[in-house]
Amino acid sequence: MGKHQEDHFHYKSWLVIVGLTVIALRTNAQTRLSLDQALALARENNQWNKIAYQEQLVSIADYNDSRNAILPQITMGAFYQRFSKVTLFSDGLWDSRSITRIPGPNSAGTSVEASMNLYTGGRQKTQIQEQKQRSDLAALNLLEQESSISLQVCVQYFELVNSIEQQKLVGEQLARAETRLNNIRVLYKNTRVTRNDVLRSEVVLANVQLLAEKVMNDRRIIANRLKLLLNKKDEEDIVPTDSARIALPITMPPSADQYGSAGSSFLVRKAMIAEEISQTRLTLVRSNYRPTLALFGAYNLSYPNNLFFPPVDQAYSVGFVGLRVQYQLSSLYHNKYKESAATVRIQIAKQAEQNVADNVTDQITALYIKYQESLTRIAVAKRTIEQTEDNYRIVSTRYYNQLALLIDLLDADNLFQESKYSLVRAQVDALNYYHQLRFAQGTL
Template sequence: MRSNIYIGSKRRLSIIALGLIIFLFTTGIAHAQTVDGNKYQLTLAEAIRFAKSQNKLVQVATLEESAAKEDRKDAYNAALPAITANGSYQRFSQLTLFTDGLSHSTTGPRKPSANGAALGIDALFNIYSGGKQRALQDEQQSRVHLARLNTLDQSGSIALQTAHQYLELVRLNDLQKLILDQLNRAQTRLNNINSLYKNQKVTKSDVLRAEVVLSNVQLSLQENENDLTITNRKLDVLLNIPDSVRIAPVDSAGMPKPAIDSLLPFIESAGVTAYSVQKIKENIELQKARVKGVESSNKPSIGFYTAYGLNYPNYLFFPPVNQAYAIGFVGLKAQYSISSLYHNKSKVAAAKLRERELEVQQQANNDNVRTEASSYYIKYTEALTRIAVNERSVEQAQVNYRIVNTKYLNQLSLLTDLLDADNLYQESRFNMIRAQTNALNIYYNILYISGNL
């Protein structure tokens, strides 16, 4: 039994992995490829594209959009005539007649027949109902637009989360390389210090401190590996693939950054194209349709109706005749609810107030979106400047480390100076990677808030 379960789960894993490979090739991916077993190479653009099509939350939003479209069809179908077919048959018992109270009775057959039957069809077509039908159609149309915007918003949100997790994976991968490089320096430094200690040029404290530093670097390496595993699993969830699949980022933190001028169109249009702005605008249209629907109750309604049927026996004459007859009619039906003048007054007022509420909310939301977009633009400019500054810092820290390392080996500086120089060099490279990934994170935030992700 356990072996069957294991084989089944392994088969499902293979199918999902195969699906991932097929997707990568069918979407024209040039770089994506299997590195080993369950490890795959993906660019950032490929990861975003895959998440937007496969993520479960995006699928939920797509299903809701399909359901809204069906509701819209139902609203339009409601304008079609309501047609009903009906039929009945009755078999009557003997007719009992009472006289003088209930003390005397006589029994006889029902006339003209003990049987009764009817078969007919009727139809009702709404000609005018004060605009209620049109308002319902407009409301459902707005709901479809809202569902579509929700799908786009959910897709953009998942794309943004995917970009953040991918860039975090990139950052951790680059940090892994830097920590391994630091580990190599710490091991080499310990070997050199041991040699100096054997030649009685340094004290035992230098050896012990170098060992402690090496242990700390080893611990940092293990911590970074754990963070890599956690981030990879988060990315797997966003891509809707098994946790065992390892993603190897093709892009690095040093990938090209968009020019600052290229972001201006996104910033300027954010007040119109942002998903939240579009949704509030569509909500206003939805509320307008609701107002029209409520107001329609104050107007008369006119309908065309018709019926045709076959009946037995014939009760159109007196006495009834033992025969079947067929008859039909056409007509117009008009009605007006006088009570709507006072029953509907508060409903209309409430609906209009909610419309006004949404308009004010739209203004507030537009202000927030423009402010947030401008803030991201400013931070992106700052991030590009920070990258340029960190590039110089890395070069200077590297030169400083080499100088101090040479001095220490020649016993012209203390171990503390060497460790400080090493930490400065490592920190400057960490800051460089962080600045590069932060800039890209801000860029994707700008794309999302402007409705372009």
């Protein structure tokens, strides 16, 4: 190979190494976050969390408004009128004359009216109860939204950790490929290996360089996703301080009190509230069968006095109180199908709740199995790294002593690298499954 090609490979390797070094140096000046800090920022700053919080405030306002409905309805008003002269007609419309309205052209008044429901067949109480349930549902939606964002933060956080670990591993692989290529070139000059070994080593180095560039780009993409979740729009990159080697809980059986329980799941709790709302709607429909009782009253100050005939040119005031009883006879036939529909909706809500609980239980069981599998993979990967490292060292020694082929050395290097990748991936997967389990249980 010519000197130009050698310089080209050295230049590309130098660029990749410099790129990795620059990222490492920039890391020291960037935002360093632990997982707990990232979760706290997401709960406080994430836009979707803010929207869910505003929706909860709306539901609280609706609930308070339904409670205010039991307070008396009070109306106050006033009026003034001035009448024109009264035109009187005789003999059809041919003979007419005008007179002043008795006792005068002016008329005015003011009044205060009030009414209060004493009994509505339980309708108002039921409406308040329904708004309370909807407020509870909005609060649960907020918790679910925050938990969902927290899960996304956990996933992106540890994917970023995985990307950083991959950068380190690729940097080590790049260094090995550089050293191996230099050694093989020396062997080639001494005619101890063929040119095919040199070319194959150059191809391997080029592939590692491309992989290093891909990993750098992946890290930038993942960091931007995490920044979006945290609503951080500055140019600083996020550097996780927690690693993929965080201590995980010891394996435990999926008992009813642990991973096997779906009762605290957000989906199950929402389905339960939906069933309660259906029950409340049935109670509301049945309240239409009952009468209503209301207290009402008014006080008026008017001019002129129209209580007598002819009207008297004087102001007067009068007030009254009373009870009003009403019963909708039409409810006997209007409510028939409404009640039937409400009863069916309750059955549907119960079936939906059971289906949701079964699905959540299945999801929790599946996640628990995958979590256990990841823990096993971690243990296996740790043992595999030791074995593949020893294998790579042995095959490397055999190759440079002309006792093994280059393909054997490259396979050994790939196995060694893959075992380290597998350990990091298994650790990240275990962390992701653990947090998915917590989300499925409604405890994240």
